[in-house]
Amino acid sequence: MKWIALVALALAPLAGMGNYPLHLLIMCLLWGFVYTSWAIMGRLGMVSLGHGAFLGIGAYVVVMLWNHADISPWLGTPIALLLTAVVAVLIGYPCFRFKIVGHYFALVTLALTEVVRLVIVALRDQTGGSLGATPETALADTAWSIGALQFSSKLVWFYIILMAWLAGLWIWGRVDRSMTRLALEAISQEEDAAASVGMNVTRLKLGVTMISALMTCVGGVLYAQYQLYVNPETVSGIGISLQIVFGAIVGGMFVRLGPTVGAVITLLLAEVLRLAIGHDIHGLDSTIYGLMLVLFIIFMPKGILGAILEALEKRRAAKTGRQAAATA
Amino acid sequence: MLRLSNVSAGYGSFQALFDASLEVNAGETVAVIGPNGAGKTTLLRVISRLIDATAGEMTMEAHSLNAVPSHEVIGYGIAHVPENRRLFPRLSVEDNLRMGSYVPSARAQFSGRLDQVYALFPRMKERRKQLAGTLSGGEQQMCAIGRALMSGPKLLLLDEPSAGLAPVVVQAIFEVVRKMSAQGYTVLIVEQNVQQVLKVADRAYLLETGRIKLSGRSDELRENDAIKKSYLGL
Amino acid sequence: MPIFDIFLVEAVVNGILLGGILALLALGLNLIFGVIDVVWICYAELIMLGMYAVYYGHNVYGWPLWLALVFGVAVVAVLGALLHQFVIRPVLAAEPINQLLVTGGVLFFLQAVATLVFGIEFKNIGIRLPQLSVGDMYLSLARLIAFGVALAGMIGMYLFLTRTYLGTAIRAISQDRAIMPLMGVNPNRIFLITSALGGGLAGLAACLLVLQYDIHPAIGLTFGPITFMVCVMGGLGNMIGGFIAAFIFAQFISVGGFFLHIEWGYVIAFVFFIGMMFWRPQGILGSR
Numbered sequence: 047m048k049w050i051a052l053v054a055l056a057l058a059p060l061a062g063m064g065n066y067p068l069h070l071l072i073m074c075l076l077w078g079f080v081y082t083s084w085a086i087m088g089r090l091g092m093v094s095l096g097h098g099a100f101l102g103i104g105a106y107v108v109v110m111l112w113n114h115a116d117i118s119p120w121l122g123t124p125i126a127l128l129l130t131a132v133v134a135v136l137i138g139y140p141c142f143r144f145k146i147v148g149h150y151f152a153l154v155t156l157a158l159t160e161v162v163r164l165v166i167v168a169l170r171d172q173t174g175g176s177l178g179a180t181p182e183t184a185l186a187d188t189a190w191s192i193g194a195l196q197f198s199s200k201l202v203w204f205y206i207i208l209m210a211w212l213a214g215l216w217i218w219g220r221v222d223r224s225m226t227r228l229a230l231e232a233i234s235q236e237e238d239a240a241a242s243v244g245m246n247v248t249r250l251k252l253g254v255t256m257i258s259a260l261m262t263c264v265g266g267v268l269y270a271q272y273q274l275y276v277n278p279e280t281v282s283g284i285g286i287s288l289q290i291v292f293g294a295i296v297g298g299m300f301v302r303l304g305p306t307v308g309a310v311i312t313l314l315l316a317e318v319l320r321l322a323i324g325h326d327i328h329g330l331d332s333t334i335y336g337l338m339l340v341l342f343i344i345f346m347p348k349g350i351l352g353a354i355l356e357a358l359e360k361r362r363a364a365k366t367g368r369q370a371a372a373t374a
Numbered sequence: 375m376l377r378l379s380n381v382s383a384g385y386g387s388f389q390a391l392f393d394a395s396l397e398v399n400a401g402e403t404v405a406v407i408g409p410n411g412a413g414k415t416t417l418l419r420v421i422s423r424l425i426d427a428t429a430g431e432m433t434m435e436a437h438s439l440n441a442v443p444s445h446e447v448i449g450y451g452i453a454h455v456p457e458n459r460r461l462f463p464r465l466s467v468e469d470n471l472r473m474g475s476y477v478p479s480a481r482a483q484f485s486g487r488l489d490q491v492y493a494l495f496p497r498m499k500e501r502r503k504q505l506a507g508t509l510s511g512g513e514q515q516m517c518a519i520g521r522a523l524m525s526g527p528k529l530l531l532l533d534e535p536s537a538g539l540a541p542v543v544v545q546a547i548f549e550v551v552r553k554m555s556a557q558g559y560t561v562l563i564v565e566q567n568v569q570q571v572l573k574v575a576d577r578a579y580l581l582e583t584g585r586i587k588l589s590g591r592s593d594e595l596r597e598n599d600a601i602k603k604s605y606l607g608l
Numbered sequence: 609m610p611i612f613d614i615f616l617v618e619a620v621v622n623g624i625l626l627g628g629i630l631a632l633l634a635l636g637l638n639l640i641f642g643v644i645d646v647v648w649i650c651y652a653e654l655i656m657l658g659m660y661a662v663y664y665g666h667n668v669y670g671w672p673l674w675l676a677l678v679f680g681v682a683v684v685a686v687l688g689a690l691l692h693q694f695v696i697r698p699v700l701a702a703e704p705i706n707q708l709l710v711t712g713g714v715l716f717f718l719q720a721v722a723t724l725v726f727g728i729e730f731k732n733i734g735i736r737l738p739q740l741s742v743g744d745m746y747l748s749l750a751r752l753i754a755f756g757v758a759l760a761g762m763i764g765m766y767l768f769l770t771r772t773y774l775g776t777a778i779r780a781i782s783q784d785r786a787i788m789p790l791m792g793v794n795p796n797r798i799f800l801i802t803s804a805l806g807g808g809l810a811g812l813a814a815c816l817l818v819l820q821y822d823i824h825p826a827i828g829l830t831f832g833p834i835t836f837m838v839c840v841m842g843g844l845g846n847m848i849g850g851f852i853a854a855f856i857f858a859q860f861i862s863v864g865g866f867f868l869h870i871e872w873g874y875v876i877a878f879v880f881f882i883g884m885m886f887w888r889p890q891g892i893l894g895s896r
Contacts, residue, residue, distance in 0.1 A: 093705045095712075140886035148704050149647055149844065153836050154885050160833045161878045168871035284829055288712050295709065333724055336717025343710040344698045422790060444789035454790045462783045465776070473780050476773055477792035525792070 052212075059204050068200045074313055075204075075211040076268060077293060078306030082214045083261035084290045085299040086221055087254055091147070096137075096155030097290050099162040100130050100259045102282025104266025106166055106173060109181045109276055112194065114172060119195040123267050127260055133158070134259040135252065142251040156284060163283035178277035181270065195271045203272050210268060211306070214261060218302050221257065262290075292339045298349025307351045375400045375560055376421070376452075376529055381430030383420045390416040392584045393430070398529065398562050403555040405575035405592070406564045407605065413584040414564040415457050418531050421562075422454045423447050434529070448477055451528030455535065459518040463507025467498055467517055470506050474524030483526060491520040494550070512543035519550065530554070532563040536570065548574055568605040572596050616866060618745040623862030625747070627855035628755035629816055633831065634838045634850035635762060636809030642845030643782045643802045646696055646707045650715035651810060652832030654691070657718060658684040658814025659823045660726055663733055673735070680818070681811035688807020689800050696803070697796070715828070722825035730822040737819060754816040761812050762851065778802055782845070834861075834874070837881045857881075 059068050084097050107126035111117035117125075137158055141151055167175050184194035190202060197203055270276050279285060289312075297308025312335065319331040346353045376398040383391040390413040398404045406414050419425045421432060423444040432439040434450045442450070453474075461470050471491060475484045492499035495516045501509065506517060515535050522530055532551070536544040544567065552574045555561060565571040572578060572592045580588035580601065588598065595601050637651050648654070661683040665676030695714055699706050737750040769775035781788050781798050788795050821827070838857050842849030857877050865873030 091705075093708070095708075137882070144886065146885065149708060150840060150885070152705070152708055153647070153840050154882065156833055157837055157878050157881055161875055161882075164871045164875045164878070168869050168875060284833060285826075288716065291709065292713065292716070330720070330724060332716060332720030336713055336715070336720050339713030339716060340695060340710055343706050343713060344695070347702065347706055424786075424789065443794070445792055445794040448790065448792040456787055456790065460784055460787045462780045464783055465780060469776055469779075472773070472776055473791050473793075476777060481773065521791075 056205075056208060059201055065200060068204060070313060070317065072200065072204050072207050072272065074306070074310050075207045076265065076272070077309035077313070079207070079211045079214045079268075080262055080265040081290055081294040081297070081305030081309050082211075082218055082302075083258050083265060085294040085305045086218055086261070087258040088291070088294055089299045090254060092251065092255065093152050093291070094155040094258075095152045095284065095287050095291060096157070096159035097258075097262050098159040098282040098284070098287035099133065099155075100262040101266040101269070101286065101290075102159070102162045102166060102278070103130050103133065104263035105270040105276045105281040106179070106266075108195075108267050109179055109270050110172060112181050113179065118193050119267065119271060120193070123264070126263055126267060130259050130263040131256060134256055138252050138255040139248070142248045142255075156287070159282055159284060159287045163278050166278040166282060173278075176278060178275055178280075180275050183274070196274070207268060207272070210264065215302055215306075217257065217261065221254065222302070292335075295347075295349055296339065296342050298352030298355075300348060301351045301355060304349050304351040308349065311350065375435055376562065377431075377433050378417075378421070379431045381417075381420060381427050381432060383416055383425055383427045385416075385425070389428070390584050391420065394581070394584075394586050395430075396579050396586065396589070398560060400528075400560055401558055402577065403551070403559075403561040403563065403575045405571045405578040406562070406581050407566070407568045407571060407578055408581035410566065411583075412581045414581055415533055416584075417581065418454060418456075418533050418562075418564055421447075421452065421531060448525055448527070449479070452531065453522035453525050453527035453529070454531040455518045455522045455533060457533040457537070459511075459514045461506040461509075461514055461517055461521070464505055466503050467506055467509070468502040470517055470521050471498075471524050474521035477525055480525045484524070487524050487526060491523055494523075494553070495520050510543075511539050512546060515539065515543075515547055516550065528560060530559055530561045532561060532565075534564055534566060536565065536567045544570065568601070614744045616863070618747070619862045619866035620859065621745065621747060622751065623859040624855065625751040625755045625858075626862055627858035628758040629751075629813065630835070630838050630854035630858050631851045632754075632758035632761055632809065632816070633813050633835045634842065634854050635765060635847060636806040636813070637835055637839050638842070638845055638847045638850045639765070639802060639809065640806040641839070642847070643778055644692070644696070644700075644799050645704075645782075645845075646700075647711065647836070647844070648691070648806075649708060649711040649832075649836075650691075650718055650828075651711075652828030652835060653715050653718040653722075654684050654687050654807060655810045655814045655817065655831075656722060656823070656825065656828045657687060658811045659818040659827075660722065660731075661811075662815060662818045663731055663823055666733060667731075677815045680815050681808055684811030684814060685804045685808035688810065689804040691807075692800055692803035697799075715832075719825050719828065726823075726825060728825065730824050732822045733818050735819060748820070750816075750820045754820070757812065757816055761809065762847075765809070765847075774798075774801065778805075834877070837878065841881055841884050 059071070063071070080097075080101065084094065087094055104123075104126045107129060108119045108122035111122040111125065112119060137154065140146070141154060146154060166173050170176075173179055181194075181196070184191035184196050185198050189199060190197040266281055269281065293308040293312050294305040295308070296311055297306065298304030315335060316331045319334065342349065348356060378394055378396050381391060381394045382389065394413075394417060396404070396406070406417060408414055416425070420427050421439070423439065423442055427440060434452060437450060439447065439450065447454075462473065465473070468488075471488060472484070475481055475487060480487070492502075497513055498517055498520055501513065506514065509517060519530075519532070519535070535547050535551070539547065548570045551561065551563065555574055563571060563575065572595060575592050577591050578589065578595050579586050580595070588595065588600070590598075596606070633655075637648065641647055658680045662676045662680035665671045665679045666673055671679070691711075691714065695710055696707065699710050737748070737753070739746045740749050740752065769779055777788070777793050777798055778801070781793070781795060785795055788798070817831075834857065838853045839850050841857070842851065842853035860877035860880055861870075861873040863873070864876040
C-alpha cells in the first residue's frame with residue numbers, strides 16, 4: 047500500500063503537472079524534510095527553537111563560497127556540514143553535560159539562531175545583509191550544471207528533493223528502531239535512571255542532535271540551490287525556527303510522516319487562502335496559522351496525524367476488545 | 375460545630391476514606407489517631423476542600439461544605455495547619471503570619487492578632503524578620519500554627535504537628551495545644567503520637583485503613599485494650 | 609593614547625541608560641516566570657501592540673500624549689490577563705514545553721494580526737526629544753527619561769511586592785502554590801492579577817520604546833530574544849538577577865557597538881550569554 051503511494055508520488059510530475067503545482071510539491075517535500083529533521087530531536091524532549099541556525103549555515107556557506115571563492119556546492123556542503131557539526135557540539139555538549147533542559151535549553155538555542163542571523167547581517171559586505179544573496183548563475187548557457195548544483199528544470203529538483211525526503215524518513219526510522227531509541231525515550235523521561243543503567247546520556251543526546259542539525263544543514267543547502275535566493279530572515283533567526291517547530295508539531299512530531307503532513311498543511315493553507323482571497327493579503331494566512339498553532343497545542347498536542355493515529359488505535363483496540371468479549 | 379456524615383474520598387482510583395463520620399463541638403479538642411496511611415491527612419484535606427468528597431455530607435455550623443471552593447473554606451472559620459508545616463520558606467516569619475490574615479475580614483484585626491500570636495509564641499517575635507525556611511522544625515511548627523490563628527478561626531485543623539520533631543520539641547508543641555485548648559479554641563488534631571495527643575484531647579477517633587474503628591473520650595480510650603496494645607505499647 | 613576617550617564614556621553611559629530599559633523589559637518577564645512558571649515567548653509582541661496602542665491614541669485619535677501612554681499600559685495589562693486566561697490556563701497542567709510553544713503560537717498570531725490591521729509600513733509617534741549635551745557627550749533625553757521611569761517602575765514593583773497583601777500573596781504563591789487556598793487565596797485570581805501586572809510592566813516598556821523607535825509588526829523580533837537572554841542570564845524568575853544582567857548586556861551592546869558595527873555588539877552580547885550559560889547555567893543569581 048505504502049509502496050504504491052510512493053511510486054505514484056514519484057511518477058506524478060511526469061504526468062504533466064504545471065510548473066507552479068510542481069513547485070508546491072517540491073516545497074512540501076523540502077520543508078517536510080526539514081521539519082522531520084527537527085522532529086528527530088524534538089520528539090525526545092530536546093525542543094530546539096534554534097534550528098534556523100543550521101538551516102542558515104547550510105544556505106549561506108554554500109552560496110558565499112560559490113560567489114566569493116568559486117567553490118562548488120559539492121565541496122561547500124561538506125564545509126557547511128563541518129561548521130554545523132562544530133556549532134552543534136559547541137552548544138550541545140555543555141547543555142547536555144550540565145543538564146540544561148526545557149525552557150533554558152530552548153532559550154539557549156534561540157540565542158544561537160539569533161547569533162547566526164546577526165552574524166549574517168553584520169557581514170553585510172560579503173552576504174548582502176538583510177537584502178539577501180543570490181548564487182551566481184551557472185545556467186547562462188546551459189540548462190543544468192552539476193558542478194554548480196543548479197538546474198533550471200524543476201523536474202530534476204523534484205527528484206533530488208524527493209530522495210532527500212525519503213532519506214530523511216529512513217534516518218528517522220533508523221534512529222527510531224535502533225537499540226538506543228529505548229535509551230533515548232528513557233532519557234527524555236528519566237535522565238538519572240537512564241544514566242544509572244550505564245548509558246552515556248550526554249553522548250546519546252549529542253548524537254541525535256548532530257543528526258538533526260546535519261540534516262537541517264542539508265535542507266538549507268537544497269533550499270539555497272533550488273530557490274537561488276537566500277535572506278537572513280527566511281533561513282535563520284527566530285521566525286523560521288519557530289515555523290519549523292510548529293510545522294512539525296501541527297503534523298505530529300511523534301509520527302514519522304507527521305512533520306511532512308505539517309509541511310503540507312502549512313503550504314496548502316497559504317495557497318487556499320491566497321486563492322480564496324484573490325491576492326496576497328499579507329498576514330491573513332499567518333493569522334490563521336498562528337491561531338491554529340495555539341489551538342493545536344491546547345487541544346491536540348500530538349498533532350493532526352498523531353491524533354488521527356491515536357483515534358484509529360483506540361478504535362482498533364475497542365474492536366479487538368469486543369471480539370475477545372464476543373468469543374469468550 | 376463540624377460534622378462529617380459518611381464521608382468517602384480518595385485520589386483518582388485510590389480510595390483513602392470510607393464512610394467516615396465524626397463531629398467536633400465548640401470548645402472541644404478532638405483527636406484522630408491511627409497509623410501511617412490510615413487516611414488521616416486525607417480527612418483534613420477533604421474538610422478543607424483541597425480534595426472532593428466522593429460521598430457523604432460535611433457541615434460547619436449547619437452550613438454545608440460539600441460544594442464550597444477551597445479558598446472559601448477559611449471564610450467559614452476553618453483554619454488548616456497542613457502536614458509538614460508548609461511555611462513560605464523565602465518569606466519572613468512576619469510575612470507568613472501576614473498571609474494568615476489575608477482574608478479581608480481578618481485584615482482589620484491584623485495587629486491585634488499579631489500581638490496575641492507573639493504572646494503565645496515569644497520566639498516568633500524574636501525571629502519576626504527571619505526567613506521562615508531557616509527556622510528549626512519546632513519553630514516552623516509554631517509559626518505555622520500562628521499563621522492559622524491569624525485568621526481568627528473558629529475551628530483549627532492540625533495535621534500531625536509533632537511529626538519529625540525531637541521529643542523535647544514535641545513536648546513544647548503539645549503544651550501549646552493544651553494552652554489553646556484551655557483558652558477555648560476548638561481543635562481537630564490528627565496525630566500519630568497517640569500517647570501525647572490523648573493527654574490533650576477531650577475525645578478521639580481511631581482511623582485505620584480509611585475507616586473509623588473506635589471513638590470515645592480520651593480517658594476511656596486510654597484504657598481500651600486494642601489501643602493499649604497497638605498504639606501505647608503496653 | 610587618551611585613556612579617557614569621551615566617546616567611549618558616552619557609549620558606556622548610553623549603555624547604562626539602555627540597561628535601564630532592558631531591566632524594565634526583563635522585570636515583567638521575570639515576574640511572570642517567577643510566579644506562574646511560564647515563559648511568554650510572545651512577550652515582545654505584547655509590547656509591540658502596546659506601542660501601536662499609544663500611536664493610535666496619540667496620532668490617530670488625537671489624544672494628549674499622557675492619555676495615550678496610560679492607554680498603552682492599560683491595553684497590554686488587559687492583554688496579559690487575557691493571554692493567561694485563554695491560552696496559558698488550559699496548558700498549565702501540561703508539559704512545560706507546551707506552555708513555551710503555545711506562547712510561540714501567539715507570537716505568530718499577534719505579528720500576523722498586527723500586519724493585517726496596521727500594515728507593514730513603519731510608523732512613528734513623531735515626538736522628537738532632544739539630545740542633551742553633557743560635557744562633550746551627547747545623551748538622548750528619551751533614554752534618560754526611559755531610565756528614570758524604569759527605575760521608578762522597579763522601585764514601585766518592589767514596594768508593591770513587599771508592602772501589600774496582594775504583593776505578599778504573589779511572592780507566596782511562587783513558593784508554595786498548593787496551600788494558597790488554605791489562606792483564602794484563589795490561585796487563579798492571583799495568576800490573573802500577576803499576568804495583568806506583567807502586562808502592565810510590558811506596557812510601560814512599550815511607552816518608553818515608542819518614544820525612541822519606529823513601530824512595525826515585526827519589531828518584537830529585535831528586542832524579544834535579547835529580553836529572554838537577559839532574564840535567563842540573571843536567573844529566570846529572579847528580578848534582581850535580571851536587573852544586573854540587563855546592565856551587563858547593555859554594556860556589551862553599547863561598547864561592542866562602539867568599536868564595531870552595532871550587530872557585532874549584539875553578537876558579542878549573545879556569545880557572552882551562551883558562555884555564561886555554560887559557566888553558570890542557572891544564571892547569575894538563579895537557583896537550581
